[in-house]
Amino acid sequence: MNKSNIYDKINNQVLEGLEKEGLNWFRPWKSGQGNQPMNYSTGKFYRGFNIFMLNFEMVDKEYEYNQWMTYKQAQAKGGNVKTGSKSTDIYFYKVSYQHKVTGEFSDTPTGNAKDWRQTFAMRYFKVFNIAQTEGLEPIPVEEFEPTEDQSSEMAKSLTDAYIKKHPVTFNPKGSSAYYSPSRDHIEMPSLETFCDSDSYYKTLFHEMAHSTGHKDRLKRATLMDVSHWGDNTYSKEELVAEISAMYLVGLLGLEPQDSTFNSQAYIKGWCRHLRDKSQECVNAMQQATKVVDFIQG
DSSP, rough: HHHHHHHHHHHHHHHHHHHHHTTTGGGGGGGGSOOSSSEETTTOHHHHHHHHHHHHHHHHHOOOOEEOHHHHHHTTTEEEEEEEEEEOOOOOOOEEEEEEETOOOOOOOSSSSEEEEEEEEEEEEEEEEGGGGESSSOOOOOOOOOOOOHHHHHHHHHHOOOHHHSOOOTTTOSSSOEETTTTTEEOOGGGGGGGSSSHHHHHHHHHHHHHSSSSTTOOOOHTTTSSSSHHHHHHHHHHHHHHHHHHHHHHHHHOOOHHHHHHHHHHHHHHTGGGGHHHHHHHHHHHHHHHHHHHHH
C-alpha cells in the first residue's frame, strides 16, 4: 500500500468513525479502561493517529480492554489469535536513507554520510485486540470514570497550570472566544455565559490548543502561516485545535452539552474540506496528540 492510499484509508476511517460513533470514540474510559490504547506485549501506549484508530475500533466493536498486539506478539506471550479474527491496521513512520546518486534505500547508510538523504517511510502493522485472542489474560488497569465535580476540578487545574506556566495573557471576561497569535492572548467569555462548565472548558481547550502553536512553544506552521480565515492553512489549524479540545474533553471526562454535536460536524467538515489532501487530516491528528501532551505538561 503506498503512502497516498494509507492517508486516504486513515482519513476515511476518521469520517466513518464520526458517522457511526459520533464523538464517543474520544472517550475510551467509558469502556472501563485507561485513557489510551496500549500494546499488550511492550506495555507502551500508542501515539499519534493510532490513538484515534484504536479507540474507534474499541468503541465500535465494544471491546472491554484497550490492549492490542500483533499476531507474533500474541504467540510470543503464549496465546493465539482466534480463527477468523479481523485485524486493525496501525501506522508508523520509519526513518530511512536514500542515496543521492543511485536512489538506493537503506536503513543504515554506508560510506560517506553526505551521499545520503534522510527520508521517512510510512509502515503499517496489523494488530488484534486482546478480546480476539485465546490463552491470554488482560493486564489489570485501574478503572476511572470521574464524577462531574472531579472532571470540572481537573479541567480548572489543567487550565490554571497552563496559563501560569506559559506567558500567554488571558482575559476570562471577554465578549467572544479567540486566540490572538500576534498578542499571544486568549480571550474567553465568562463561565456564566455558557450553558454548563464543561462547554466552557471545551471552548477554552480549543483556544489553548491554538496558543500551543506560538513561536515560543510548538512553533506550529498551521498557526503561524495563516493568511486569512478559511484558507487551507487555517483549515488545518482549526482541525488541530478542535481534535485537541475533544481529546482533552475525553481525557478529563467532560460532557459539554452545547458543543458535542457541533464538534462532530466541525471535525467532519474540515476533514471533508481537506479530503483531496488526506495527509493533512492525518497530520492534524498527529499534531493534536503533541498539543495534548504539551498542555498536560
